[in-house]
Amino acid sequence: MSTQPFNRPIRVLVAKVGLDGHDRGARIIATTLRDAGMEVIYTGLRQTPxxxxxxxxxxxxxxxxxxxxxxAHMxxxxxxxxxMKQKGMDDVLVTGGGIIPEADMDELGKQGVGKLFPPGTNTKDIVQYITEWVKANRNF
Structure with a gap:
């Protein structure tokens, strides 16, 4: 599956927010997305929203x-x-993953957060989700 639906690669920012210092999963996802042809910006640890x-x-x-x-996901x-709404970024996907209970995933989805992925998710599913969302929602 091509991750370049437009004239440039899909650009994804991968972030670790708060005091959580465990970034192995974020690094794996960043590498997976880069290997799929996306441009990845990794913010590193301890970022604020x-x-x-x-x-x-x-x-x-x-x-x-x-x-x-x-x-701290909620x-x-x-x-x-x-x-993002304050800055007019209505056409940017917010997705993520980690230890998030199903009920909280549902509530966050109602608030505008895209699909959230628990540990153990196949990385191909994440690549596919981002690619399909960008094709359907971004216009450039």
Whole structure:
């Protein structure tokens, strides 16, 4: 499956928000997306929602992928969505993964967060989801 539906690669910002210092999963996802032909910007550890949204705006990304294992997902994702709305970033996907209960995934989806992936998800599913979302929702 081609991940280049347009005249440039899909651009994804991969972020670790908060004090969670475990970034193995985020690095694996970043490498997987890069291997699939996407441009990946990895923010590194201990980012704030404001730092993530500002970097996404500066880098003109198509998607933001947040890795979160700390349990702060019900604070982090809504804050990112709010900041993105304030900056007019309505056509950028917010997705992610980590330790997030199914009920919380459903609630975050209602708030505008895209599909969230639990540990053990096949990385091909993540690549496919981002590619299909960008094809359907981005216009460039």
């Amino acid at each position: 404001e730092m993530v949204v500002n970097a996404a705006l500066q880098e003109d990304v198509d998607a933001i992928g947040v890795s979160i294992l700390s349990g 604070t982090v994702f809504p804050k990112i969505i709010t900041l």
